[in-house]
Amino acid sequence: MAIVPADANGARAQAPAQRVVQAEPVQEDQGEQSLRPNTLNEYLGQEELKQSLGVTLAAARQRGEPIDHLLFYGPPGLGKTTISMLIAAEMQTQIRITSAPALERPRDIAGLLLSLQAGDILFIDEIHRLNRVTEEMLYPAMEDFMLDITIGKGQAARIKRLPLKRFTLIGATTRAGAISAPLRARFGLVHRLRFYTDTEMQKILLQSAGLLKIPLTEAGALAIGSRSRGTPRVGNRLLKRVRDFAQVKGKLEIDENIAVEALDLLQVDRFGLDPTDRLLLKTIIRNYQGGPVGIDTLAAAISEDGSTIEEVYEPFLMQAGFLQRTQRGRMVTPQAYQHLGFDLPGGQLPLFEA
Numbered sequence: 430m431a432i433v434p435a436d437a438n439g440a441r442a443q444a445p446a447q448r449v450v451q452a453e454p455v456q457e458d459q460g461e462q463s464l465r466p467n468t469l470n471e472y473l474g475q476e477e478l479k480q481s482l483g484v485t486l487a488a489a490r491q492r493g494e495p496i497d498h499l500l501f502y503g504p505p506g507l508g509k510t511t512i513s514m515l516i517a518a519e520m521q522t523q524i525r526i527t528s529a530p531a532l533e534r535p536r537d538i539a540g541l542l543l544s545l546q547a548g549d550i551l552f553i554d555e556i557h558r559l560n561r562v563t564e565e566m567l568y569p570a571m572e573d574f575m576l577d578i579t580i581g582k583g584q585a586a587r588i589k590r591l592p593l594k595r596f597t598l599i600g601a602t603t604r605a606g607a608i609s610a611p612l613r614a615r616f617g618l619v620h621r622l623r624f625y626t627d628t629e630m631q632k633i634l635l636q637s638a639g640l641l642k643i644p645l646t647e648a649g650a651l652a653i654g655s656r657s658r659g660t661p662r663v664g665n666r667l668l669k670r671v672r673d674f675a676q677v678k679g680k681l682e683i684d685e686n687i688a689v690e691a692l693d694l695l696q697v698d699r700f701g702l703d704p705t706d707r708l709l710l711k712t713i714i715r716n717y718q719g720g721p722v723g724i725d726t727l728a729a730a731i732s733e734d735g736s737t738i739e740e741v742y743e744p745f746l747m748q749a750g751f752l753q754r755t756q757r758g759r760m761v762t763p764q765a766y767q768h769l770g771f772d773l774p775g776g777q778l779p780l781f782e783a
Contacts, residue, residue: 449670449695450703451741452506452660464637464665469515473636474629474661475508478620482512485618486519495548496520497617498571498598500556502605504744506662507622509601513552516599524550529558538563542576547594556600557607564612571598571615603740624659624748627651633661634668643672644682652688658701658745670695700749700768707769709733709742710751713761714771721758 466472469479469486489496496516501509510526517524525541532538532553545551553559559567569575574593600616602608613619625633631647631654638645645668653671657664674691675683696704712730713720728735733742743759746752751765766773 448703448705449666450658450663450697450701450706452504452658452662452745453741464640465511466515466636467518469512469519472508472512472515473632474625475512475622478512478622481618481620482516486516489520495522495550495595495597498600498615500600500602500605500608500613500616500619501622502602502619503622504624504660504748505603506660507624508661509622510552510554512622513550513599513601517550520548520550522548522550524552526552526554528554529556529563532559532563535562535566538566539576539578542566542570542593542596543591545594545596548596549594550597550599552599552601554601555603556612557602557604559612564609567598568611568615624745625657625661626659627655630654630657630659630661630664634664637665637668638683641668641672643668646682646684648685649683649688652685653692656692656697656699656701659748663701667692667695667697698768700751701745702749702751702768706742706746706751709738710746710761710765710769713759714766714769719766719774720753720760721755722760723758727759 469483472479485496499513499516501512503509513526514524523546525545527541532541541551566577569577569590570593574595576591576593578589578591580587580589598616600608600612605613605621628651631650634650634654634657635645635647637643638650649671653667654664657667671683671688671691674694675687678687680687698707702710708731709727713722713727716722716730717726722730724735724738728738731738743752743754747754751762751768753760753762763773
């Protein structure tokens, strides 16, 4: 498989401040590719997705055809790009990687589509951010493998159709609901990536430690994995931070005690919450009696952008059972009260032991 970068590289939207547990990529993740598996069989976790893809890829290889267009959605850092690269490896084809913000002008997407060879894969990250003109150019390209080019202006304008080689488009998004219905309907396969379990994270970290030549025990890997918010990118980042801590402390091996001590120093608690997460939850409890509170009010209270709260902080807090999103606003759950050491309002009973 050859990985060919797209001509333009768009920057990902990130949280204003970098957090060690944020799932969006940061500068220190530049070497992340070296930790990625080489085959689909080596990919750990997402078993249901792997089984489904395995059937799809095997059938396409038997027919000698490219696979149907794919859409992956889910929180950042779960492996959408990695799986796409593995698909290209399994199909023994090239993959062109770009992002929607890089495709601002029609000629950007036109140049990419015309450069694709038969069977190639075009991966577009953050595909929900495509502008209207670019998105509409993809419709005939995905359905009929034709590219409609407008020549001339005004009354003299005419549309010329150019044939394209049969390719596969893989779209990735963290906001499936923001994708327009016409675009979504043109994907033959739609898959959701879920957060990883602690056991899956333990296996991933042991694999990463082997590649990085970090002496890591199974108990140490589980301690880091349980605080990794079910996200491999976060887990690998925490592993490197714990490695640095162990090195400074003169420890030859990362065990559970060293991992816990290092992560406590980073203020990442046993559920993966960092100071920003705890501030958000405590603000709702202290200032708004646990909610409900509107997103704009909450954003002003913690001096944060509302869209950042919705896209960066909330997904994990809701997945972990600490926050609920209702029609009236955000509400903190009994689990969050107990985990943060607050008395439960109205005599509610916790749903699990913190």
